[in-house]
Amino acid sequence: MTIRSDEAAAMLADVDSVVAKVKQSRIYRLAALIMTLWGVVNLVRDGLIAIGPAWFGPRWFFVDALGVAGTIGILRYSASPGARFPVRTLAGFLLFYAFGWIWAHLLGHFGPRQQMAFWPTLFLFGYSVAGLWFGPAFTAIGLSVTALVVAAYFWAGGAFTLWLAVVTGGGFILCGLWMRRA
Amino acid sequence: MDGPDDVIHQPIRLRVMAALTACDPGDEGLDFTRLKGLTGATDGNLGAHLDNLARAGYVEVTKAFVARRPRTTVKASPQGRAAFARHVAFLKSIIAGA
Numbered sequence: 001m002t003i004r005s006d007e008a009a010a011m012l013a014d015v016d017s018v019v020a021k022v023k024q025s026r027i028y029r030l031a032a033l034i035m036t037l038w039g040v041v042n043l044v045r046d047g048l049i050a051i052g053p054a055w056f057g058p059r060w061f062f063v064d065a066l067g068v069a070g071t072i073g074i075l076r077y078s079a080s081p082g083a084r085f086p087v088r089t090l091a092g093f094l095l096f097y098a099f100g101w102i103w104a105h106l107l108g109h110f111g112p113r114q115q116m117a118f119w120p121t122l123f124l125f126g127y128s129v130a131g132l133w134f135g136p137a138f139t140a141i142g143l144s145v146t147a148l149v150v151a152a153y154f155w156a157g158g159a160f161t162l163w164l165a166v167v168t169g170g171g172f173i174l175c176g177l178w179m180r181r182a
Numbered sequence: 183m184d185g186p187d188d189v190i191h192q193p194i195r196l197r198v199m200a201a202l203t204a205c206d207p208g209d210e211g212l213d214f215t216r217l218k219g220l221t222g223a224t225d226g227n228l229g230a231h232l233d234n235l236a237r238a239g240y241v242e243v244t245k246a247f248v249a250r251r252p253r254t255t256v257k258a259s260p261q262g263r264a265a266f267a268r269h270v271a272f273l274k275s276i277i278a279g280a
Contacts, residue, residue, distance in 0.1 A: 003186060014193065
């Protein structure tokens with residue numbers, strides 16, 4: 001069997017293309033799990049804040065802590081046997097959180113409404129940027145949900161918290177399910 | 183340097199092996215539908231190519247029922263991974279020697 005160099009190059013390009021698709025698919029599946037988890041977290045947290053703001057408002061942190069623990073669990077569970085824990089991914093989340101905390105609590109003097117709009121849009125911004133490397137679905141989801149949150153900030157009035165619960169909660173769950181199939 | 187691997191050389195089988203070896207050895211592999219999407223093959227065509235690869239000992243095919251639906255999962259065997267690596271090295275050597 002004789003193979004010319006241009007045929008060999010075409011075959012290797014084909015191999016690279018398939019490998020890239022498989023790797024992107026794995027990233028999407030992992031992101032889908034984390035997104036679905038945070039969809040549930042957002043739905044529960046914002047839903048409870050909408051229903052009982054006085055009682056649940058100061059306790060939102062516990063729901064987020066469950067989300068963080070779940071995220072760490074997913075990252076650990078999805079890692080291949082013997083693979084190192086994705087420390088850089090976790091560090092990225094923590095840096096985003098630290099940046100947000102500095103602006104939300106030290107520099108920004110945000111009120112409750114601004115806080116509730118700021119946090120999801122901050123992480124959605126990260127999603128949008130990540131899409132430039134990991135796949136267009138991240139950017140599409142990041143920008144779409146950000147637009148819905150910003151729209152709610154200006155026009156949802158008293159239903160803002162409930163809107164957030166539906167958009168960032170339900171939206172993330174739907175996006176997570178969609179990404180699993182992407 | 184070895185010559186081409188006659189089993190892997192066929193374009194669909196090359197794509198199948200590329201996809202399966204891109205998964206970690208500890209993973210469960212890829213399901214039939216996903217492989218079909220990655221290779222662009224039809225059901226019957228992919229099935230025939232998988233039979234070829236399985237006969238060569240390059241893949242392990244597992245059939246099971248998940249939620250009452252049949253599910254076929256395919257995984258590269260250690261022998262298949264080694265053969266694919268040799269074939270890719272052979273293709274690279276052709277380019278390097280051109």
